[in-house]
Amino acid sequence: MQISEDGCLEYDVLVVGGGPAGLSAALQLGRSLRSVLVCDNGEPRNGPAAESHGYLTRDGISPDELRRLGREEVVRYGGEFRNSKVTDVSRGDERFTSTLDSGETITSRKIVLATGVRDALPATEGFRELWGSGVHHCPYCHGYEVRDEPLGVVVTSQHMVEYAKLIYNLSDDLVVFTDGQDVFDEESRSLFVERGIEVEDEPITALNGSDGNLESISLADGRNVVRHALFYPPPMEQHSDLPERLGLEVNQAGLVEATQSEHGIGFTSVDGLFVAGDASSGASPSISSAVADGSTVGATVNMELSIEDFEGGEQ
Numbered sequence: 190m191q192i193s194e195d196g197c198l199e200y201d202v203l204v205v206g207g208g209p210a211g212l213s214a215a216l217q218l219g220r221s222l223r224s225v226l227v228c229d230n231g232e233p234r235n236g237p238a239a240e241s242h243g244y245l246t247r248d249g250i251s252p253d254e255l256r257r258l259g260r261e262e263v264v265r266y267g268g269e270f271r272n273s274k275v276t277d278v279s280r281g282d283e284r285f286t287s288t289l290d291s292g293e294t295i296t297s298r299k300i301v302l303a304t305g306v307r308d309a310l311p312a313t314e315g316f317r318e319l320w321g322s323g324v325h326h327c328p329y330c331h332g333y334e335v336r337d338e339p340l341g342v343v344v345t346s347q348h349m350v351e352y353a354k355l356i357y358n359l360s361d362d363l364v365v366f367t368d369g370q371d372v373f374d375e376e377s378r379s380l381f382v383e384r385g386i387e388v389e390d391e392p393i394t395a396l397n398g399s400d401g402n403l404e405s406i407s408l409a410d411g412r413n414v415v416r417h418a419l420f421y422p423p424p425m426e427q428h429s430d431l432p433e434r435l436g437l438e439v440n441q442a443g444l445v446e447a448t449q450s451e452h453g454i455g456f457t458s459v460d461g462l463f464v465a466g467d468a469s470s471g472a473s474p475s476i477s478s479a480v481a482d483g484s485t486v487g488a489t490v491n492m493e494l495s496i497e498d499f500e501g502g503e504q
């Protein structure tokens with residue numbers, strides 16, 4: 190890090206977001222002798238979950254601990270951190286200027302947006318309180334832990350039928366909740382019924398439970414259906430407004446469009462601005478994918494910097 194004449198902190202790369210994607214990008218950049226600052230405002234997507242699963246060698250680790258270990262590794266190579274939100278980014282001729290909510294101003298040659306996504310949760314009573322503990326979106330992340338339990342799955346559109354088949358694999362005791370939506374024709378409904386899966390068409394009015402455990406699901410007709418876990422994949426939206434403010438294209442799934450070149454991946458429509466992890470169309474929404482994407486985007490950014498330095502005769 191250097192300090193410019195007007196007091197700005199200067200880095201080669203600013204990484205916005207210190208989750209698995211941002212930390213992996215920062216690790217690659219630090220190991221490539223790049224000065225890197227990671228800013229994170231402490232709202233990880235998997236924050237509501239006590240454990241994260243499916244990431245080799247770290248299965249069952251808490252989201253906080255995974256980040257702590259990641260930070261430790263980045264610091265080893267000179268990476269710096271701010272527990273701050275990046276509130277604005279603008280692009281000058283040669284450098285980006287970014288403002289932090291701490292009041293600091295950062296300039297950098299490149300930026301990696303690893304700002305993640307938010308899950309747009311329904312307003313149903315009890316849903317938010319049980320999200321990540323009794324209500325799950327990902328059978329790969331939390332399905333094994335509730336295998337063979339009385340499970341529910343919300344199917345409110347045709348494309349969620351495939352998702353319901355994943356949950357069927359976890360337990361013989363499965364109820365499909367259509368939440369009042371007209372999803373099934375007779376043929377597709379019978380596919381479930383023939384396999385002993387109950388289909389509940391009443392709208393869901395509340396999820397009931399305590400200490401993070403789902404106990405039952407209340408329906409509009411007054412019945413309570415006992416269930417110990419509910420699966421529902423909510424729509425995703427960008428966590429940060431920076432992609433929109435920077436004019437980046439966000440696709441129908443809510444992801445920033447990332448492109449690739451012969452030098453790597455994670456390019457956006459703004460020169461020098463990269464995207465990694467859940468926020469990007471180039472990654473699947475999981476820790477292992479965010480780590481892989483962040484790592485490759487970090488290497489891509491270093492490649493770009495190396496080419497610029499080599500061609501400019503700088504070292």
Ligand SMILES: Cc1cc2nc3c(=O)[nH]c(=O)nc-3n(C[C@H](O)[C@H](O)[C@H](O)COP(=O)(O)OP(=O)(O)OC[C@H]3O[C@@H](n4cnc5c(N)ncnc54)[C@H](O)[C@@H]3O)c2cc1C
Nearest residue numbers: 206208210230232234235241242275305330466467475476
């Ligand atoms: C409840 C739940 C449980 C999950 N469990 C698992 C699991 O067990 N296994 C698995 O593989 N995946 C799991 N996932 C998915 C996993 O959380 C994500 O795929 C992963 O966290 C993506 O990493 P990321 O670095 O892209 O984003 P995130 O981990 O979301 O990190 C983005 C970071 O950017 C920060 N940020 C955003 N905007 C700004 C800004 N303007 N300035 C500064 N910082 C900013 C946020 O605060 C956040 O810390 C789970 C998801 C949910 C919702």
